[in-house]
Amino acid sequence: MNYVKAKNVLPAQLLEKVQEYASGTYLYIPQKCENRKNWGESKDSKAWYKRRNQRIYKNYKEGFSVREISQKFFLSEKSVYRIILCAKKSGSKTKNGNTADTAMNFVCPPFFFTRTDFLILFSELSLR
Template sequence: MSYKKASDILPKELIDIIQKYVDGEYIYIPRKEDNRKSWGDKTRSKNEVYERNLTIYSKYKSGISVKKLAETYYLSPNWIHRIISKLNRE
């Protein structure tokens, strides 16, 4: 998210109307629903986490214990179980 100067992008009449409600304060204008991006869409985070989870699942299937996976990936055993359960359903 970046800040834009209102006077650079909005007509003076609209700025005058907005100033009646918010004078000199910061306001957040959310994206339209159809323009929203879900978590990880701007970066590769979503794909990286998915790849990590596939690796965890693969290692679990090859015999590595949940405890060892939790230690290796710095995750709780419960989180490892969630990853395994989710990928097991797919």
């Protein structure tokens, strides 16, 4: 974000009104809602996280332990559990009843699951 001089952008009357309220200070003017981009659209971060999470889930399915995956990707074990659970949820039954590997198309938001979900996942992984 760049700073722009208000006198170069605003009409003189409006500038005088703004100076009544915020003279000599920095003022942030947010974008209109219709001009806003969703998270990850302006940069490639959403795609990067999606690819990373796909690799994490693939490693999990190949039999790597959560500890190994967390060390490989420099994440906490809790984060790896969260990503795996998110992948399992997105890879659940499809319309025709088949389990599809749609888990490869997910981006797991932070703090996605509850403590109960975590305990269920942990017990499933412990049984392996």
